[in-house]
Amino acid sequence: MMTICTFNARTLASEASIEDLMVQARKIRYDVIGLTETRRHRPLNATFDTGEELFLGTCDSRGVGGVGVLVNTNLAMNIDSFEQLTTRIGRLRLRRCGSMPALTVFVAYAPTSSYDEDEIEAFYMDLEKFYREDHTFYKVIVGDFNAKIGPRRTPEELHIGTHGLQWNEQGERLSEFIMTTRTIHGNSQFQKPTSLRWTWESPGGEYHNEIDHIIVNRRYCLTDVGVVPKFYTGSDHRLLRARFFFSRKGEKAAKYKKRSPKPTINWDLFTTLAGFWEDTVVDNIDEEYERLIQHLRDSAKKAEGLRTTKRRLSHETLELIRQRGAARAAGNYQLTSELARRCREAIKEDLKERRAAVLAEAAEAGRSIRNTRRDFANQGHLRLLLGPLRHVHLPPRHLREDGYVIPSVLPSEVRHAIKSVKNRTAPGPDRIRPEHLRNLPTTLVNTLARLFTRYLLGCKVPSQWKTSRTVLLYKKGDPQDIGNYRPICLLSVVYKLFTRVILNRIERTLDEGQPCEQAGFRKGFSTIDHIHTVTRLIEVSREYKMPLCLTFIDLKKAFDTVETEAVLEALGNQGVPTQYIRIFRELYSNFTTRISPFYDDITIDVRRGVRQGDTVSPKLFTATLEDVMRRLEWDNMGVRVDGRLLHHLRFADDIVLITPSISQAERMLADFDDACGKIGLQLNLTKTMFMRNGWVPDAPFSLNGTTISECSSYVYLGREVNMMNDLAPELGRRKRAAWGAYKSIEDVVKKTKNIRLRAHLFNTTVLPALTYASETWALRKQDENAVSVIERSIERVMLGMTRLTQVRAGIRSSTLRQQSKIRDAAVYAKSSKIRWAGHVMRLNDHRWTRAVSDWTPRNVKRTTGRPPTRWSDFFTKSFKERYDALRVSRTDRTHWTTLARERDKWKDCWRLLGIPDDQRKSR
Numbered sequence: 001m002m003t004i005c006t007f008n009a010r011t012l013a014s015e016a017s018i019e020d021l022m023v024q025a026r027k028i029r030y031d032v033i034g035l036t037e038t039r040r041h042r043p044l045n046a047t048f049d050t051g052e053e054l055f056l057g058t059c060d061s062r063g064v065g066g067v068g069v070l071v072n073t074n075l076a077m078n079i080d081s082f083e084q085l086t087t088r089i090g091r092l093r094l095r096r097c098g099s100m101p102a103l104t105v106f107v108a109y110a111p112t113s114s115y116d117e118d119e120i121e122a123f124y125m126d127l128e129k130f131y132r133e134d135h136t137f138y139k140v141i142v143g144d145f146n147a148k149i150g151p152r153r154t155p156e157e158l159h160i161g162t163h164g165l166q167w168n169e170q171g172e173r174l175s176e177f178i179m180t181t182r183t184i185h186g187n188s189q190f191q192k193p194t195s196l197r198w199t200w201e202s203p204g205g206e207y208h209n210e211i212d213h214i215i216v217n218r219r220y221c222l223t224d225v226g227v228v229p230k231f232y233t234g235s236d237h238r239l240l241r242a243r244f245f246f247s248r249k250g251e252k253a254a255k256y257k258k259r260s261p262k263p264t265i266n267w268d269l270f271t272t273l274a275g276f277w278e279d280t281v282v283d284n285i286d287e288e289y290e291r292l293i294q295h296l297r298d299s300a301k302k303a304e305g306l307r308t309t310k311r312r313l314s315h316e317t318l319e320l321i322r323q324r325g326a327a328r329a330a331g332n333y334q335l336t337s338e339l340a341r342r343c344r345e346a347i348k349e350d351l352k353e354r355r356a357a358v359l360a361e362a363a364e365a366g367r368s369i370r371n372t373r374r375d376f377a378n379q380g381h382l383r384l385l386l387g388p389l390r391h392v393h394l395p396p397r398h399l400r401e402d403g404y405v406i407p408s409v410l411p412s413e414v415r416h417a418i419k420s421v422k423n424r425t426a427p428g429p430d431r432i433r434p435e436h437l438r439n440l441p442t443t444l445v446n447t448l449a450r451l452f453t454r455y456l457l458g459c460k461v462p463s464q465w466k467t468s469r470t471v472l473l474y475k476k477g478d479p480q481d482i483g484n485y486r487p488i489c490l491l492s493v494v495y496k497l498f499t500r501v502i503l504n505r506i507e508r509t510l511d512e513g514q515p516c517e518q519a520g521f522r523k524g525f526s527t528i529d530h531i532h533t534v535t536r537l538i539e540v541s542r543e544y545k546m547p548l549c550l551t552f553i554d555l556k557k558a559f560d561t562v563e564t565e566a567v568l569e570a571l572g573n574q575g576v577p578t579q580y581i582r583i584f585r586e587l588y589s590n591f592t593t594r595i596s597p598f599y600d601d602i603t604i605d606v607r608r609g610v611r612q613g614d615t616v617s618p619k620l621f622t623a624t625l626e627d628v629m630r631r632l633e634w635d636n637m638g639v640r641v642d643g644r645l646l647h648h649l650r651f652a653d654d655i656v657l658i659t660p661s662i663s664q665a666e667r668m669l670a671d672f673d674d675a676c677g678k679i680g681l682q683l684n685l686t687k688t689m690f691m692r693n694g695w696v697p698d699a700p701f702s703l704n705g706t707t708i709s710e711c712s713s714y715v716y717l718g719r720e721v722n723m724m725n726d727l728a729p730e731l732g733r734r735k736r737a738a739w740g741a742y743k744s745i746e747d748v749v750k751k752t753k754n755i756r757l758r759a760h761l762f763n764t765t766v767l768p769a770l771t772y773a774s775e776t777w778a779l780r781k782q783d784e785n786a787v788s789v790i791e792r793s794i795e796r797v798m799l800g801m802t803r804l805t806q807v808r809a810g811i812r813s814s815t816l817r818q819q820s821k822i823r824d825a826a827v828y829a830k831s832s833k834i835r836w837a838g839h840v841m842r843l844n845d846h847r848w849t850r851a852v853s854d855w856t857p858r859n860v861k862r863t864t865g866r867p868p869t870r871w872s873d874f875f876t877k878s879f880k881e882r883y884d885a886l887r888v889s890r891t892d893r894t895h896w897t898t899l900a901r902e903r904d905k906w907k908d909c910w911r912l913l914g915i916p917d918d919q920r921k922s923r
Helices: 015-026 115-135 169-181 266-272 285-302 314-331 333-364 369-374 413-418 435-439 442-458 494-512 525-545 562-573 576-586 617-629 662-677 728-751 755-770 781-798 803-809 812-822 825-841 850-852 875-888 903-913
Strands: 002-008 032-036 045-047 053-056 065-070 079-082 089-094 105-110 138-144 212-216 222-228 239-244 467-474 485-490 549-553 591-595 601-605 639-641 644-648 649-652 652-658 689-692 713-716 717-724
Touching: 002 105, 002 212, 015 065, 015 314, 015 333, 032 089, 032 105, 053 314, 065 079, 065 089, 065 105, 089 115, 105 115, 115 138, 115 169, 138 239, 169 662, 212 239, 239 644, 285 442, 314 333, 333 728, 369 649, 413 435, 413 494, 435 494, 442 494, 442 576, 467 617, 485 649, 494 549, 494 576, 525 652, 525 713, 525 717, 525 825, 525 850, 549 662, 549 713, 562 617, 591 717, 617 649, 617 662, 639 850, 644 850, 652 662, 662 689, 689 713, 717 728, 728 755, 728 781, 755 781, 755 812, 755 825, 781 803, 781 825, 825 850, 825 875, 825 903
Parallel strands: 002 032, 105 138, 467 591
Antiparallel strands: 002 239, 032 065, 045 053, 053 065, 079 089, 089 105, 138 212, 222 239, 467 485, 549 652, 549 689, 591 601, 639 644, 649 652, 713 717
């Protein structure tokens, strides 16, 4: 027996309306509820703790329509897919499972009679097309058709039953559709009193109509259709429910994996159970690997425990919902309306309170608030159009024989690699999580070491590693443009552990092959290195009136389009042993991935790109990019800094060309584009831009006939730079980032009464967002004040105060600071800059960060007049004031760059200078 319902919710755009729906749904018996008029602008797919699964589609640009389904726990394991075919039609496919056959449920929301006849006709044509394209044996259509169908009028209307209220013109069109598709109208098959037949009532309850319908293609499986009066969420529609008896005579039962609420694992018990592993050698590596994975899965299954979930709604809210139902049953429409409003407000407040309580509990326990918040997030699935990819098809390269013998993998290597695996990452197709690896007993670590050695020596890996699942992460821009999504490969965690072991062995070789221009994915480097270099170049060129042109290059899906053979060739050119290159070729050959646009699995052969999600991928890409750069003849290009030519900077695939003229930049860009094309990379010319100062003559800048856009400012590695070195636009971005960071912890800050916890959350969340890249700031007094103003405004909100109440109460900012206990942002920025300056001056690896820090152009005379504020003025002024106060003669004064080269002396100097502490002086 299966129960399928239809309900016009009027709106499911808010979390409160969804929660109200779930509360009512748990009171009745149902398997599937078709939902219409969701009025959502973003799709939603949510799995609740109790196991129900909710799919909601989107409305049109006018805010009309939107369909979805709610599938109960007992049927969730049968879900094959849900698709929103149009904004008015959705399709749920249930796979055959046990005694239940395959089933397709269409959810429809027809236009009202106020729409043009053409639009109504288009709706029924679409519905008929989708119905005929589906070849499932059992098909059910439910929804709000805005049509009235009465009893059968002639003997020919066999598709209509003998019971009903009345007909209208829309009902005639629906009847025509039912007759054309040879389906059966369910509502009219069963005799019901009028009070249990109508599905919609007008405001005030004066008129009642039966406009929600259930249609089925097999008459004998339908056993009952009727409304459920007690199901009420404030909508003017009633829930219509049909009971079916579907059978699977002669069909085989299909295997399935039951969906259940997220379990918790007793990790101590898991370690004990996993320790019963008996290590035996199997000739077939696939069978040997599958035996290991199955043992881990079985151990985790036995160590699972039930997850207790806290009540989402308070007893008071549940009582309000009960009263709302009683008032509606009594026919008191005025009281019902008032109680419905109070229910919505109470549900919204309860959900807000629960969210804040869970986040506060996580913060007090020292857990990640970001990860905890993800438990509340609903994952959306968009229907995407996948186009063919262009390939360069590089022929396989012959690998040189270097005679290198790979040493066996030690258990200590495996244990070290396990420590570097991130927790809470999505599992691969084998469903093994990083937490499983972190709790492995010694016997299994030894087994992994043996297996990894076997794979390396034989250059053969399990076939299970040759497949993955790809998910698309939305970045920004148009959600309908697939280019605005980042594909992430969900790979086997054991596979990633294997590549981590390899990376630990070859990482030093790859890093030694990288020049100082590359700062991405390298130990000891960060984005601040290149931000500092670029801002110093702008600063010096402005002061000395030197021409400077910066070209910011954007590559199209660089990680996903680079040719595999180009990657392998680059590894060989940088001295990676041949045996490791062979294992990479084996890992990347015959690889497939599955992608699910709206739950429809598509298998794709992957013949190019490095896998985003693999620990070794960033190193492979930067090695390939370095191999490209070595072929470019740029020895006479760029800007000369202390005798060396600086022509570009790289941070992974973020590349900026540095030239004194547009013509030189145009030539370099053409060379780079040509070299990239040979390995499958393409430039995104719509996002590639250049920026020049006033001493660079204007000239046309194009590539392959496409004009390169000029910009006045550019966000480079998260920092907005411009040729005037004006910090104001960047401070505006920092302000928005700080408020965004505060919003992420606002619920916890308001919930907790622990002052130190609140200050800690601010210092670790808001402060880094407000002062990002402050190490490179040339702070003026007005900039320092701007940072303080931003911080104080957030501080007042955190303390529940406004600027007006502070002024009226005569409370000083220093008093608020003593209450909040947060760090001073201006002081924090200065401290970061001091630490960074000491770090830069102690560098001895010839990187550009060090070269530009105290760079003075040769053979260039600075014009008279006061120069703009320099990055180093803060240090020069601070030490001058100290020396003047101590009356140190000029000959005995040590320059700050010399002092910074010794860490202890540098720290002592600033202690003597008296860096202000976190409590700001009263103004």
